[in-house]
Amino acid sequence: MQTRPFDPGHALQQALALHRQGQLRDADKIYTRILKASPDNFDALHLLALVKADAKQMGEAYRLMSAALKVNPKVADAWANFANVLHVLKRDDEALGAIDKALALRPDDRVLIQQRGNALLSLGRPADALACFDAALKAGNANPDSLNGRGLALAALGRTGDALAAFDTALVSTPLRADVLYNRANALLALDRLGESVAGFDRVLARAPNHAKAWLNRGRALQSLNRPAEAVACFEKAIVLDRDDADAHFNLALALLSAGDYARGFREYEWRWKRTGMRPRKSSKPVWLGEFPPSGRTILLQAEQGLGDTIQFVRYIPLLARMGAKIALEVQPELNALLSGASGVACYARGEPLPTFDLVCPLGSLPLALKTTPATIPADNPYLAPDQERLAQWRGRLSPLPGKRIAIAWAGHARHVNDRNRSLDLDLLAPLFDLVGLSFVSIQRDLRDGDTDKLARYPNVTHVGGELSDMADTAAVLALSDLTLAVDTSVVHLAGALARTCWVLLPFAADWRWGVSGETNAWYPQARLFRQSAVGDWPAVIARVRDALAQLAAA
Numbered sequence: 001m002q003t004r005p006f007d008p009g010h011a012l013q014q015a016l017a018l019h020r021q022g023q024l025r026d027a028d029k030i031y032t033r034i035l036k037a038s039p040d041n042f043d044a045l046h047l048l049a050l051v052k053a054d055a056k057q058m059g060e061a062y063r064l065m066s067a068a069l070k071v072n073p074k075v076a077d078a079w080a081n082f083a084n085v086l087h088v089l090k091r092d093d094e095a096l097g098a099i100d101k102a103l104a105l106r107p108d109d110r111v112l113i114q115q116r117g118n119a120l121l122s123l124g125r126p127a128d129a130l131a132c133f134d135a136a137l138k139a140g141n142a143n144p145d146s147l148n149g150r151g152l153a154l155a156a157l158g159r160t161g162d163a164l165a166a167f168d169t170a171l172v173s174t175p176l177r178a179d180v181l182y183n184r185a186n187a188l189l190a191l192d193r194l195g196e197s198v199a200g201f202d203r204v205l206a207r208a209p210n211h212a213k214a215w216l217n218r219g220r221a222l223q224s225l226n227r228p229a230e231a232v233a234c235f236e237k238a239i240v241l242d243r244d245d246a247d248a249h250f251n252l253a254l255a256l257l258s259a260g261d262y263a264r265g266f267r268e269y270e271w272r273w274k275r276t277g278m279r280p281r282k283s284s285k286p287v288w289l290g291e292f293p294p295s296g297r298t299i300l301l302q303a304e305q306g307l308g309d310t311i312q313f314v315r316y317i318p319l320l321a322r323m324g325a326k327i328a329l330e331v332q333p334e335l336n337a338l339l340s341g342a343s344g345v346a347c348y349a350r351g352e353p354l355p356t357f358d359l360v361c362p363l364g365s366l367p368l369a370l371k372t373t374p375a376t377i378p379a380d381n382p383y384l385a386p387d388q389e390r391l392a393q394w395r396g397r398l399s400p401l402p403g404k405r406i407a408i409a410w411a412g413h414a415r416h417v418n419d420r421n422r423s424l425d426l427d428l429l430a431p432l433f434d435l436v437g438l439s440f441v442s443i444q445r446d447l448r449d450g451d452t453d454k455l456a457r458y459p460n461v462t463h464v465g466g467e468l469s470d471m472a473d474t475a476a477v478l479a480l481s482d483l484t485l486a487v488d489t490s491v492v493h494l495a496g497a498l499a500r501t502c503w504v505l506l507p508f509a510a511d512w513r514w515g516v517s518g519e520t521n522a523w524y525p526q527a528r529l530f531r532q533s534a535v536g537d538w539p540a541v542i543a544r545v546r547d548a549l550a551q552l553a554a555a
Contacts, residue, residue, distance in 0.1 A: 008034050012043055024051050042072045046081070053085055061085045076105040080112060083119065092122040110139040114146045121149065126156035144170040148180050151187070160190045178208040185214070189221050192421075192535055197221040212241035216248045219255065224535070226509045226516055228255040246274035257512035265512070266368035280304070280362060288359040290369030295324030297358040303331040303350065304362045306413070307471065307490035310335055311497050312513065312523065313363040315378045316370060317345055328355050338384065338472040377522045382499035390476035398480050401439035401462060404553060407481040408461075409444050412489035421507040422488045424538050426454045431546050432485075433458045437553035443468060443477055443491060483552065485545065488514070496524030503548070505541055508532040 015030035031048035034041055049064035065082045072078070079102035086095035096119040103112050117132030133150035137143065151166035167184035174180065185200030201218035204211055219234030235252035238245060249271035256265030270289075272278050280287070281302050288299060299320065303310040310331055320327055327345040336349040348354055361369060372378075398405060411423035426448075433440060442455060442463040455463050468474050475494055478484050484495040484502040488511055495502035504527050506514055514521055519529045528548075530541050 006033075006037055008038050008041060008044075012041075012047075015044075016047065019047060019051065024054060027051055040071050042068050042075070042078075045071065046075070046078050049085070050081060053081075053088075058085055058088050062089060073101070074105065076102040076109070076112065079105070080115060083115065087119065087122060092119055095119050096123065108139060110136045110143070110146070113139065114143070114149060117146070117149050117153070121152055121156070124156075126153040129153040130157065142169060142173070144174045144177065144180065148177075148183060151180075151183055155183070155187055155190065160187050163187050164191065176207055178204050178211065181207065182211065182214055186217060189217060189224075192224070194221050194225050194535060198225070210241055212238045212245060212248070215241065216245065216251065219248075219251060223251065223255050223258070224509045228258040228516060231255040232259065246271045250275055254512050258510075258516055260374050260515065262367065262373050263371075266365075266372065270365065270368065272364070281360075283360045285357060285360050287365075288361045288369060289365055290371065293323060294320065294359065296326075298326040298328060298356065300328045300330060300354065300357040300360045301366070302360060302362050303335070304364055306416075307332060307335060308488075308493040310339075310363055311384070311471075311490060311493040313366050314339060315380070315383045315497070316363075316366040318380070318383070319370060319378055320366075321345075328357055330354060334470045337387070337470050338475055374522055379522060379525055381525065382497060384475065384494070384497040386475040386479040386498065387472050390472050391479060394473070394476040394480055397464065398441065398462075398477065401441070403437040403439050404482040405439050405441055405480065406549070407441045407443050407478055407484045407486075407491075407495075409442075409465075409484075409486035409489060409491045411444060411446070411448060412487060414446065414448070418507075418511075421509075421536075422511075424487060424505070426451055428538050428542055430458070431542055432549060433460055435546070435549055435553055438549060441477060441481060443474055485549075492524070492527065496527050499526050502527045503545065504529050505538075505545070506531045508535045508537070 011030050011034050015027045015034070018030070019027040028048065028051050031044045031051065034044040035048065038044070045064050045068035049061045049068060052064060053061040062085050065078065065085055069078055069082060079098045083095040083098035083102070086092070086098060096116070099112060099116045099119055103109065103116065106112060113132050114136040117129040117136065120129035120132060130150060130153040133146050133153060136146040137150065147166050147170035151163040151170065154163035154166060164184060164187040167180055167187060170180045171177065171184065181200065181204045185197050185204060188197035188200050198218060198221045201214045201221065204214040205218070208214065215234050215238035219231040219238065222234060223231040232252060232255045235248050235255060238248040239252065242248065249268050253265050253268035253271065256268060273280050285300070288294060301317070314329070317327055317329070329339060329345050329347045330350055331339055331347060333349040336347060340347040346355065408429065410426050410429060412419060416422070438460070440461040442461055442465050444451070444465040445468055447465070455461055464477065468477070471490070471494060474491065475498060478495050478498055478500050482501070484491060484500055485505070486492050486502070487505045492502050492504045502524065504514070506529055508531070510531065513523055514529060521527055521529060530545055532538065532541055
């Protein structure tokens, strides 16, 4: 019986039919056989690359697609598919180049223009991506993919309201698309429409119950609604679905700490090092997290986050010293003068040569290492003291001010992730400035646009923020004031560490260290907490503060 000769063309049709039916293994075998007979068969190379990509074998897909394009670089679809492979391989610059080659062959193709927008989004170029999505929409109907991409670009540009409108338009024709519903819920979260955001994530999870990021962001919305117990359940679900998600673990830590579960919370807090942008300082010495007594060893304590965090956690130095540890402290330059004189240990500004040490511990890990619970927070305040020379310098500046002196700060660092919630506009404090018997001292070091003109409108506000060279100066001003009134920034930590009376203006969902309710706090017993009773309601907070200040002025 005569064997029928192998026909690559017929075999290709067979393989393609199997491919379209989802029988990828059988299609793979035939494509491979074709390539053995004809190694430069463009269609077999291209189609086998797609099979490998579907099987998540991206290295093979890349090799085959590259070979196909060497054989025939004039096929736009091949360049587009190559771009998809490059994107999965996180080679987005090359992916953009591949899409541009596809567009050179089909310049008016709406799908390719849209794909270019997606590539630009991946490269962090939302303005250029927006232009692509707009062009794609102009070239065709209101395509939901282009509308979704347009919404993502707008959100990245900070135009969240416009992004929400784009997602809403996309959902008109595809109301059940989980990815668009997810993006819409994220936009609502960014707009602080928190109840709607939770409902939005519920819609996503009804369609895609294993959407880990939807569980994560639902938890973030609930945390912003001051509902940490429910947030914990969401973060735990996200971790079940993706156990290595550092953001889920970190947000779980914040929710647990807010709820007072310090044992679990500080364990989870160690996941902060695996988040994007957070890296522990490099050291050849082992990190100490309380595994053994530190007696006789020198521990380098390292500042790691904001100035307030450093001030909060240096309270542990006496406890370590009583355990027999020798301590070196590395801090931000702004804190070096203050802590060199007040901490009782050798203090080094970040970047200075360090002494020999045996162990290293980031300051934020001390509560874990020392097994802190709400009942065992070291609160031997004051644990810092102002420098006497600085006090003498500032006494002459402040003593002429009449009445009780109120040090004020209304904004934290503008780049802080939660700045829009914790900082407020100076004019919101205006109802306080007409109270008789008070002098206000502005210790706001970084003024926002318009603050200089606003300060000029309030004659009983003396601005000294520009004269504060570091936190040792700030400590002297606080020590010479009768009260510190500030939003949640390093100033309130400093006032608390000095055991000065401090009133803290808190958003509806405060940072974990302030808990979820009440006017008092175990970290800083001298602090009085003024909380928002609704998201964003600063005027009601200021009204309560005004009543309290009036009583203080009359006392």
